[in-house]
Amino acid sequence: MTVSLPLVLVLGFFAWGAVKFLGVRTWIVVLVALFGFWLSHTFMAPAIESGTRSGVDVINGSHN
Numbered sequence: 660m661t662v663s664l665p666l667v668l669v670l671g672f673f674a675w676g677a678v679k680f681l682g683v684r685t686w687i688v689v690l691v692a693l694f695g696f697w698l699s700h701t702f703m704a705p706a707i708e709s710g711t712r713s714g715v716d717v718i719n720g721s722h723n
Contacts, residue, residue, distance in 0.1 A: 666715065 674692075677683040698704070 666711070 674688045678685055678688060698707070
């Protein structure tokens, strides 16, 4: 059985776990999320996008 989850859902789960179990402050999670949002509007966004896709493909084992 194959289950498909959006990456943002997985990252949100890890952020929730960090706040709940590791004692990470909520404002730090918000700050990191804002940093990622602003980083996505820079010249580095295409490299981050392709790197993320390549990493997911390696984990999933699909080599197109």
